[in-house]
Amino acid sequence: METYGDASLGLLGDPTRRAIFELLARQPSSVGELARQLPISRPAVSQHLRVLKEGGLVVSRAEGTRRVYQLNPAGVRALRAYLDRIWDTALTSFQKTAESDDLEQEQQ
Amino acid sequence: MTIPPLTGTITVAVPVERAFRVFTESINTWWPAEYHIGGVDMAEAIMEPRAGGRWYEKGVDGSECDWGRVLTWEPPSRLVVTWQINGQWQFDPDPEHASEIEVRFTADGAEHTTVELEHRLIERLVAGEAIRDALISGGSWSAMLELFAKAC
Numbered sequence: 001m002e003t004y005g006d007a008s009l010g011l012l013g014d015p016t017r018r019a020i021f022e023l024l025a026r027q028p029s030s031v032g033e034l035a036r037q038l039p040i041s042r043p044a045v046s047q048h049l050r051v052l053k054e055g056g057l058v059v060s061r062a063e064g065t066r067r068v069y070q071l072n073p074a075g076v077r078a079l080r081a082y083l084d085r086i087w088d089t090a091l092t093s094f095q096k097t098a099e100s101d102d103l104e105q106e107q108q
Numbered sequence: 109m110t111i112p113p114l115t116g117t118i119t120v121a122v123p124v125e126r127a128f129r130v131f132t133e134s135i136n137t138w139w140p141a142e143y144h145i146g147g148v149d150m151a152e153a154i155m156e157p158r159a160g161g162r163w164y165e166k167g168v169d170g171s172e173c174d175w176g177r178v179l180t181w182e183p184p185s186r187l188v189v190t191w192q193i194n195g196q197w198q199f200d201p202d203p204e205h206a207s208e209i210e211v212r213f214t215a216d217g218a219e220h221t222t223v224e225l226e227h228r229l230i231e232r233l234v235a236g237e238a239i240r241d242a243l244i245s246g247g248s249w250s251a252m253l254e255l256f257a258k259a260c
Contacts, residue, residue: 080230084114087225089140091118094223097138098120098130 016040017048021071022085024058028070057081113228120221127221128184128213132157155189157181163189176206187211191227207232 020034031049035042049069052058059072120127130138136153152166161178180188192206212224 080111080114083227083230084116086140087114087116087227090138091116091223091225093140094131094138095118095120097134098122098127 014048016044017052018085020045020048021052021057021081024069024071028068030066030068034069111230113226114230115227116225118223118225119216120223121219122221123219124213124215124221125184127223128187131211131213131223132183132187157183176209179208180210185213187213205232 016038019038023029023034023037031042031045034049035045038045049058049060053060053069057072058069060067060069062068122130132155135155139153149168150165151168151170153164154166155161155163156178159178159181161181162174163176163178164172164174166172176190176192178187178189180186188208188210190203190206190208192201192203207227207229210226210228214222214224216222
């Protein structure tokens with residue numbers, strides 16, 4: 001995948017932010033839960049979450065003593081970014097397959 | 109409400125005819141596994157090679173789920189398909205409720221092809237509450253497709 005024309009998607013240009021976004025797409029999570037699944041510190045996770053919140057992709061809510069982060073359900077940008085990730089993955093896979101010499105064999 | 113279309117560009121080191129063929133006839137060989145329907149393994153993703161054709165998924169149990177229709181079939185340069193799902197995750201035959209995916213294949217010399225993809229009219233999907241619900245609950249793409257599968 002090479003280019004995207006929308007600045008808001010630059011929010012997901014950072015691999016760690018993208019990883020956080022995808023984890024939240026699977027399950028709303030706290031900072032600690034995210035940090036356990038990533039090779040970065042809790043403060044670093046918080047920093048990325050702040051950028052995602054400011055960009056409108058993520059919202060947070062209090063759940064007892066925890067603060068839980070999730071994709072912004074009112075944000076069409078979240079849906080758009082989500083679909084964008086799907087096409088990114090799909091087109092990369094398409095590229096690999098199209099350039100593979102084994103394709104004809106795989107089809108048989 | 110209008111949502112700006114998604115666009116993506118990728119270059120593949122194959123002739124344009126092959127790029128188009130792989131994208132359409134061989135969609136099953138490259139569609140990412142994580143976007144398959146959970147619970148029911150997908151045997152095949154199928155795109156019927158003609159305008160008006162179906163774009164659908166066939167499960168290992170033989171069940172079929174429509175995903176959309178082929179609107180434009182211009183090998184090897186252009187393809188437009190719809191992704192038409194209503195708020196209840198059922199196939200909606202009304203073209204006014206369909207988002208569209210256009211894919212353009214441009215030869216870049218004899219051995220390279222630029223593939224440009226545009227997913228537009230996404231606002232028609234946003235009207236579907238199921239997508240919002242799935243996002244609220246942290247639903248994955250698989251979970252969304254499971255909802256779709258149940259509705260089929």
